[in-house]
Amino acid sequence: MPKLIQNEWIKIFKQTSTYIMIGFLVLVMIGWGGIAKYLDSQMASVSDNWKEELQTQVNENKEMLANPDGTIMAPSLKGYLQQEIAMGEYRIEHNIPPEQSSSVWTFISDSVQLISLVGLLVIVIASGIVANEFSRGTIKNLLIKPYKRWKILLSKYITTVLFLAFMLVILFVGASVIGLVLFGTGDAAQQTHLAYTNGAVVEQNLLLYLIKTYLLNSLSVFMLTTMAFMISAVFRVSGLAIGISIFLLMSGGTITNLLASKFEWPKYSLFANTNLMQYIDGTPLIEGMTMSFSITMMIIYFGLFMLLAFGFFTKRDIAN
Structure with a gap:
């Protein structure tokens, strides 16, 4: 198995597109940092009357929450x-x-939004890692080796997950270095995170919070990568896997939020459960949802994706 994984890893890094993806991600981070630096220079310092201004904002939010128009x-x-x-x-x-000036911590926090970009890039790899073997006609050469089909497919999946982890590390380390160079460490107050948990505000260590945020926000990308891999293994068409997975990556959460405003059944959808941050730093999408429920739903979806992928790949006649 390690030899198979090594071979798949080498295949990924033999592709020029892999280096283009990595370079593109780094360039986006640098551009993101440049924009943040410019906006930071244009931002006014904290007002001496910040408490009055913040209280006004709180009052406005309370009025909006009261929802007098009945919508x-x-x-x-x-x-x-x-x-x-x-x-x-x-x-x-x-x-x-309130935080006005940026720091390496705020930049890392903002870079969480780029996890979706990482997901987009990794989905391309996941969608082609099986399908391309069929389109290029190399699948028969792979299957004549003394390995069972399920081991071959598992090695491809593990390699895909490792590549996802690799890209996330690049994002986190890159954001840390760029943020440190452009903004510095900031003051002590910026190294404490205020989290909203179970209806109360609590203070947390910012570094641990950021690591946890990265990991939990990566779950949706992980699940979509797994789905793209499954579609690739079942239908052998990378374009279909890429199209469906990217569409769901971009719009799945929005559609689920809209449905959740009127119905309860969306809580069983994949996208209602991949955001575990809703239990740590927010409120559940639908009342009654719990972290254990969401984890259970993701395990069910993961099992379904794996069952379809391995079932079709191991049983289907390769000649067809």
Whole structure:
């Protein structure tokens, strides 16, 4: 098995597109940092009246939460307003001004948004790692080796997951280096994170929070990468896997949020459960959802994806 994984890893890095992906990710991070640096230079310093300004914002959020016009409010928006109100009141009470200047910590936190870009790049790899063997006619050469089919497919999947981890490490380390060069470490107050958990605001170590944020926000990308791998193994068409997976990556969460504002059944969808941050630093998408429920749903979806991928790959006649 290690030999198979090594061979698949070498195949990935023999492709010029792999280095283009890595370079593109680094360039996006540098551009992201440049924009953040420019915006930071244009931002005014914290006002002496920040408490009054923050209290005004809290009052506005409370009025919006009261919803006097009677319109239907999405649970995610309701939870966001509750969080903003609690955060604002906590800052006022404990004399913690809002962050105005950037630091390496804020830049790493903002770079979490680029995890979707990493997902897009890795989905391309996951979609082609099996399908391309069929399109290039190399699958028969692979199967004549003294390895069982399930081991061959498993080695491809493990390699895909390792490549995802590799790209996430590049993102985290790259954001850390770029943020440190452009913004420095910031003051001590910026090294504490305020989290909204179970309806209360708590202070957390920022570095540990950022690592946890990266890991949990990567779950949706991990699941979509697994789905793209499954589609590639079942249908042997990389374009189909790429198209479906990227569409769901970009719009799956939005569609789920819209449905969750009117129905309860979306809680069983994949995209309602991949965001475990909703239990750590926010509110559940649908009332009654718990972290254990979401983990269980992801395990079920993962098992389904693996069952389809290995079932079709090991049983189907390669000659067809």
